[in-house]
Amino acid sequence: MREVYESYATGLGQLKAADCLRVLPQAEHCGKWIVRHGQKMLNLSSNDYLGLASSTELYNEFMDSIHSAGMPPLPLSSSSSRLLTGNFEVYDMLEKTLADMYGRESALVLSSGYHMNSGILPAISDRNTLILADKLVHASIIDGIRLCECRCIRYRHQDYSQLENIIEKEAGSYKRIIIVTESIFSMDGDLAQLQRLVDIKHRWPSIMLYVDEAHAVGVRGDKGLGLAEESGCIQDIDLLCGTFGKALASAGAYVICDRIIREWLVNKMRTLIFTTALPPLNVAWSLFIMRRIADCGDLRNRLARTSSSLREAFAGLGIQMPSQSHIIPMIIGSGSDAASKAEEMQKKGFYVLPIRPPTVPEGTSRLRFSLTADISDADLQTLIEQI
Ligand SMILES: *Cc1c(COP(=O)(O)O)cnc(C)c1O
16 A cells, blocks of 8 residues: 555544444435345435436436427537536526526526535625524535635524524624525424524524525425425525435526526636536426426325324334434434444335434434335334334
């Protein structure tokens, strides 16, 4: 081994000793099932919350639609940034559809949720900005904050009284305050109180609200537009962010905002400007899904029912957890205990994965049950018996 690599070897050895070594799991997908080492397991770790990504029916319908006469060709690469030659017509169609569905001025499509969160905050902040972010926001938001030139304070998870205290103390010193939260938190599955955050925002003219709905779009709201729709505050969130990679069964992300913010991002957002745009074919698939998402109410209801049954079962077993959604953590404690419990569940035919630091705080390693609409009542019953 090259000497210069030695510290990596030591680091990997330490991770392994702490049972925290990450590997890329190999698995075959088969609808709601996953097959590993010849074993077929119910996939409880997928973000395909409505089962749309694994639907062969939708896939075939889309493929037929793009081959029908009159459709412009949809390349497999955009071959350029959107600022140069990568801005195909299908991008505008998707953005227009999104803006119309949300009833807002504009939408901007981005390459991924990671690009979205690491790019928007540095673009919209400056030295006179203060960012106030929930303690449990996603790693991609933290990376965005690291790229900002401004100060950031992380408030205790969902502690809005603390948030208000900070604002009262600091508001006079900054031209702009950006409050950043997820709507459904990705590891705890609990819900931000968006209406409360909107009320706080309206008390100070310098506040902007940034909400990441990665786990909520497709899943919450009558039309599947997320928790902002369900909470009736789509119009009150300055940067309403969603991703296509989870319930929306595609790849990429979008932000819903006023026209002026979109124009600013097009000029200043480095993760939009300096990257090759998503393939037009992929954007067309996102558009195809978006046009159907309002009609997926039955799937949303089914997912909501399955989720509340599992949460009730957890409560019945005396397992405490914060979830109010389809993401249901079983907090175990140490990384190695979580890993062995996950292995036990996998042997029983349920593909759940251990989530360990640094993804979650030290001492809160957990199994993360991520439910989907295609889990049957019988699947759920067996799962509950086996927990
Ligand atoms: C998954 C996720 C992202 C990243 O989205 P990608 O499109 O997968 O890059 C961002 N924010 C949250 C809260 C997420 O859960």
